[in-house]
Amino acid sequence: MQADVPADRAGAQAEAQPVKGREQAGYKEGTSRGTVRGQPGRGRQQPGRPGPAVRCGMRSPELPVPPPAAAPRARPGRGRTRTSESGSASLSLRPALPGQAGPRAGEERAEPRSPPPEGRRGLRAQTSPAPIDGTAPARAGGLGLGGRAGTADGSCLRPGPDPGKGCCPSYQDQNLPPTQLASFPIIRPALQDLASSRWHWADQPPPNHGRGCLYGLVFDAGSTHTSLYIYRWPADKENDTGIVSQVEACSVAGPGISSYADDPAGAGAGLKPCLDRAMKIVPAEQQRETPTYLGATAGMRLLREENSTKAEQVLAEVSKAIGAYPVDFRGARILTGSEEGSFGWITVNYLLETLVKFSFAEKWAHPQDTEVLGALDLGGASTQITFQPGVPVEDRNTSVFFRLYGTDYSLYSHSYLCYGQSQALKMLLAALHQASSRAQISHPCYPKGYKETITVAELYNSPCVRAPSSARPGLVLTVTGTGDTDTCHAAVQRLFDFSCGAQGPCGFNGVYQPPVRGHFFAFSGFYHSLHFLNLTGGQSLSLVNATIRKICNSSWKQVQELFPTASRTQIRDACTASSYTLTLLLQGYKFNVTTWPNIHFIRQVANTDVGWTLGYMLNLTNMIPSEPPPAVVGLLRSIWIAATVLLAIMLLLSSCLLTATCCQRDSSGYEQL
Numbered sequence: 001m002q003a004d005v006p007a008d009r010a011g012a013q014a015e016a017q018p019v020k021g022r023e024q025a026g027y028k029e030g031t032s033r034g035t036v037r038g039q040p041g042r043g044r045q046q047p048g049r050p051g052p053a054v055r056c057g058m059r060s061p062e063l064p065v066p067p068p069a070a071a072p073r074a075r076p077g078r079g080r081t082r083t084s085e086s087g088s089a090s091l092s093l094r095p096a097l098p099g100q101a102g103p104r105a106g107e108e109r110a111e112p113r114s115p116p117p118e119g120r121r122g123l124r125a126q127t128s129p130a131p132i133d134g135t136a137p138a139r140a141g142g143l144g145l146g147g148r149a150g151t152a153d154g155s156c157l158r159p160g161p162d163p164g165k166g167c168c169p170s171y172q173d174q175n176l177p178p179t180q181l182a183s184f185p186i187i188r189p190a191l192q193d194l195a196s197s198r199w200h201w202a203d204q205p206p207p208n209h210g211r212g213c214l215y216g217l218v219f220d221a222g223s224t225h226t227s228l229y230i231y232r233w234p235a236d237k238e239n240d241t242g243i244v245s246q247v248e249a250c251s252v253a254g255p256g257i258s259s260y261a262d263d264p265a266g267a268g269a270g271l272k273p274c275l276d277r278a279m280k281i282v283p284a285e286q287q288r289e290t291p292t293y294l295g296a297t298a299g300m301r302l303l304r305e306e307n308s309t310k311a312e313q314v315l316a317e318v319s320k321a322i323g324a325y326p327v328d329f330r331g332a333r334i335l336t337g338s339e340e341g342s343f344g345w346i347t348v349n350y351l352l353e354t355l356v357k358f359s360f361a362e363k364w365a366h367p368q369d370t371e372v373l374g375a376l377d378l379g380g381a382s383t384q385i386t387f388q389p390g391v392p393v394e395d396r397n398t399s400v401f402f403r404l405y406g407t408d409y410s411l412y413s414h415s416y417l418c419y420g421q422s423q424a425l426k427m428l429l430a431a432l433h434q435a436s437s438r439a440q441i442s443h444p445c446y447p448k449g450y451k452e453t454i455t456v457a458e459l460y461n462s463p464c465v466r467a468p469s470s471a472r473p474g475l476v477l478t479v480t481g482t483g484d485t486d487t488c489h490a491a492v493q494r495l496f497d498f499s500c501g502a503q504g505p506c507g508f509n510g511v512y513q514p515p516v517r518g519h520f521f522a523f524s525g526f527y528h529s530l531h532f533l534n535l536t537g538g539q540s541l542s543l544v545n546a547t548i549r550k551i552c553n554s555s556w557k558q559v560q561e562l563f564p565t566a567s568r569t570q571i572r573d574a575c576t577a578s579s580y581t582l583t584l585l586l587q588g589y590k591f592n593v594t595t596w597p598n599i600h601f602i603r604q605v606a607n608t609d610v611g612w613t614l615g616y617m618l619n620l621t622n623m624i625p626s627e628p629p630p631a632v633v634g635l636l637r638s639i640w641i642a643a644t645v646l647l648a649i650m651l652l653l654s655s656c657l658l659t660a661t662c663c664q665r666d667s668s669g670y671e672q673l
């Protein structure tokens, strides 16, 4: 793990070192192969609680290094790279303790270089209603997911008067046709069989029809905002599999919790409306057994770089606020970049059932013909790339191992701090300011005719940017848009160092990255920036380029007319954000015209938001075992037995055929063999 803070334009630089052999709550760094450990088979804990099965009824920082400047290349197999937040990781299932903060300064050490419905029998297949753009039609559920049903807002199709009760997916609700398969070739194999067979409950209604759900709550405390995700799954799980569906995503008013550094109590108070909402959804008698987590991401990683005390105070306040509710609160902590990327990868593949799925034999099985997907996450303060490269990951800091359902996954995962959208746009503005060295800034990515003012203090309020020593905090800067596509593109590119040198493949800023492989889901900021321009529907790279070019050449008046209902900030940033997204994907992560179609811009899968939170909860609640569930073992054994019997029959038949042939030849007067 390490961290880099942009040195010149970026401000501070820091590194965090892997902590060998130490296991943190929910995360283990180091080089050893690890697993997402579950307790397969009998005696396995039910999600969300220790002990016997629950019956119901009763979600280092590294700061960017300026490109050409001095970002030493990552050396495969060696130490640290800059601008990274990854680390060799293997996820454990040890939950965070209540109130426990995440990795602390010593654990994800930073050395600033410069200031700055059940998986139940009978369910053969299900799908979700026809998705809107950004939602993938998938078999609801993932590892053992049977499916889910829901509305666009994530609520139950038939919530009833009390949304907390009688809301487990029902047969009728889930007997829906798969749609838009063609849009997602990677998941087509998994879906086609389902399409042809029609989703249905195999033999009988679900045992828990209308009742028997467990709940889990995860706060995603991002740099720009906080959301509370309310998940639910059937209590009666079959063979270590289950269905987790998103009941609701409650958006917390205001900015991300890192913005409350000088008012920590405000961060806690802001969570209450969503906690109140959750208490209306989770039945009263189940609240105390509802596992509840808060995971903070890059915004808090940056705050911790700046002021670890303030970061701890914020975490303490949000913990206090959540702890005041009758839930099984299991801690508020700061995720490492590697965790953020890894849990996002788990979420994606869980939702698409690429890790294990319900087979025609009505058994949970490891899909033989399905490739796992990669995950591309663009937050406000960091961006993550996680995928299975198919070649050994040469840099231990970016390698992640998982053992899920008896299958080993060797992944590449890396997080670039400060290269989230908001911080990258801030770095761009700071770079433009420093290039102008006046109180007037010409912004080539802002529309021509657009004008705004910003103080030096506001511009340089992040460790990702470092104010020039001559700059007075109170100085008011005037930013004027010039709407110049080519100049914009060049300015965005200067945020990165794309050179890889002679030491092997890289992403950017000298960070090792094997060539991208397979299909990817791109979510969060990747989705939002392109969705705003209607470019998330599988458009060709040339069309995407042309559209962004057109937007970037538009005047302020023209873009306002184009997006009459969008906010001023959204319209202002349309060109910058989309240009940044494209540059990051193509030159940063090294996608090209051939691999571009393999990127699927997605917001939701089957009414569940794609992000790290679901994977986080699945891990911490032991819902993903490292070993195959008994059903899978059973299936493999059955296959072995069937294959043996078949071989015996074939040998017998061959022997009979040979004997018959010999006798026939003999009777025809041929020489005996």
Ligand SMILES: O=c1ccn([C@@H]2O[C@H](COP(=O)(O)OP(=O)(O)O)[C@@H](O)[C@H]2O)c(=O)[nH]1
Pocket: 221, 222, 223, 224, 225, 256, 297, 298, 299, 378, 379, 380, 381, 382, 383, 420, 421, 422, 524, 525, 528, 529
């Ligand atoms: O409706 C939305 C919701 C989110 N976002 C973007 O999605 C990302 C969410 O990032 P988050 O706050 O989670 O930041 P992190 O802490 O993960 O870096 C940011 O780039 C937001 O600008 C957006 O553009 N529109």
